[in-house]
Amino acid sequence: MPSFQQLDTDKNGCITLDEYGFALRLIEQISGASSLQINSTSSESSSDVPGTTASTKHAQFAELSSYVFNTSQLGAPRRRLVEDYIETTGESEGYSETDEASVMAASPPIPIQHMSPPPPSPPAPPLDTNGTMAFVALSEYAQSHLGEAVGNANVTTIIISVNWQLDPSYISAYPLHISRTLHIAGECMDGLCEVDGGEQGPLFYILDGGALLLERLSLTNFFNTNGSVIRMSLGTLVINACNMSRNNASERGGVLHADGGNVTITNSNIAHNTARFAGVAYIYSSGHVSISECNMTGNTAEDGGVAYIHSSADVSISDCIMTGNTAAENGGLAYIHSSRDVSMNECIMTGNTAAEDGGVAYIHSSSDVSISDCIMTGNTAAEGGGVAYIYDSGNVSMSECTMTGNTAQFGGVAHIHSSGNVSISDCTMTGNIAAEGGGVAYIYDSGNVSMSECTMTGNTAEDGGVAFIHSSGDVSISKCSMLGNAAEDGGVAYIHSSGDVSISECIMTGNTAVYISDYDFFYVEDVQFAGVAYIEFSGDVSISKCTMTGNTAEDGGVAYIHASGDVSISDCIVTGNTAAENGSVAYIRSSRDVSMNECIMTGNTAAEDGGVAYIYDSGVVSISKCNMTGNTAEDGSVTYIYGSGVVSISDCIMTGNTAEDGSVTYIYGSGDVSISDCIMTGNTAEDGGVAYIQSSGDVSISDCTITGNTAFDIVRSMHSLPSPHREHQIQAEVP
Structure with missing residues (x-):
């Protein structure tokens, strides 16, 4: 034999x-x-x-x-x-x-x-x-023998070299349980080996201690209640160079449902998967999830078009393209309900949509989210946050990103509801739209926003072309360029809050406050308030080392302040700003203090009153060490005081300013004006070459040089009788 x-x-x-x-x-x-x-x-x-x-x-x-x-x-x-x-x-x-x-x-x-x-x-x-x-x-x-091979402790690698449609009755009754390390790979002549689930699932169930590596497989047409392709309780899952498409879960996880463990997906295409929660991956409980070099397209869910992360899992998404994912409610790309960290790096997120909040990400709880070096374009949320909606105390950091054409009702890029913080640095934000508040950022409650070294151009909102702050949130904007942003109130920022605003080393050019009718961002009916900043309530504002040029509004070409907060403007260049009515630079309607220090204010125009500043009510204004040249208004080319406001002007140069009455200042009401150590040259008015007073207010001028001003008198008062309560109605000391 x-x-x-x-x-x-x-x-x-x-x-x-x-x-x-x-x-x-x-x-x-x-x-x-x-x-x-x-x-x-x-x-x-x-x-x-x-x-x-x-x-x-x-x-x-x-x-x-x-x-x-x-x-x-x-x-x-x-x-x-x-x-x-x-x-x-x-x-x-x-x-x-x-x-x-x-x-x-x-x-x-x-x-x-x-x-x-x-x-x-x-x-x-x-x-x-x-x-x-x-x-x-x-x-x-062979399918039954595949099951036996998976269960055989001595088999570590299974290679499939043909396309395979599974027996639906078999796979639904006998998923492959993985409790050890197993590698399953496809080696088909035409590329990936297709495994068709026959509308049943899951195919794999990873248990504690199990580790599954899938490579070069196309997993399609699986269906299950939770996790149509893979379910895991613990263990490790690695997917490399695979396609996962047209899988469906009636509840959670169109492809994967993980109650724990670690998940890594690389170099894969993930498309057109659906579920009620998480079109692709539902992550519950602790673990780590890493997704890199993947294309995620057209995935759909009620919450989390691609991923729903619940509990304390860490998530890292890098070098991915995420396009056209949809959430019927929240989180077109990801819904994060967790206390752990999420990072997105070098990703392209385009055309993701949420019918409610968070066109890209909805973040609920105290999660920290870091987004860096990403391109976010054309993402839409019908309500809040065209890119990110943050609810509760989650923090978001965005750096080196390009955000263009994102749209929401509140916050074209980010909507913060609660105490969450947002840091945006070295980003370009262009053409983002909010139908109501915050073309870029909308802050509701006490969240803080920090923007640095950003370029914000052509962003549009009803209130706050760039930022809308409602509540006590603080905003810090530094080293940014804000160009051509538009809003009904606050072309750059609208602050309805007690929060503080600090703007430093910025260039603000051509920002406009316009009236926007019925959320039509191209129909301009009238001009409104504050080309740059509209401030309402008690928040403090600090603007320093900025260049503000060519900003336009009805009142307050640069800033409209309607609050009890303090405002400080220092070391700024303010040029060519226009108000259709009052205050080409600042319209102040408040009882708090406003200071302007070491600024150059040139060529600003108010069609009515206050070529530089219009002060309404009882605000206190201090202007020192400023150069105010060529400003124009009907009355008060530099300042117009209506009400009981107090103005102190010291160490300033005021040259070539023009007004019908009061070439430098016009006082209507009971406000007092003190001018000291100033040079006032070549200012022009019909009445009041320096000051025109139509009120009971006092004017004190001391240690000033006053030459070449054109008017019948330097100080014109319209009082018929002096007040018995004042020692001096007008006191002028001219050297």
């Missing part, structure tokens, strides 16, 4: 399933192999091996009693196939085809761990003339 030839192994110790036709059934016994390879039909696979013709198959089969799988690749000696037959029959010779069934019956398949035994395998199709079986005719048969 010819001696048995051992099964060939490749350099990795893999046994190819089609080496011998009868070897398909022997897979149940090859427990010593380090891996199992499932290949398509090969008519040449056995012709190169001596003694393997169809007529010698059973003779070789009998000789297996003297063969032990003991090669360097296969490890220690293993169970002998025919030993069970010898023990059963007491015979070692005369093995026949009829006896083969007895041998197989005496050697049942190795049971699969952590699951009920699968149904019996269907009968194997007949061998062809070369003793091989076509895999495409064996999908149901």
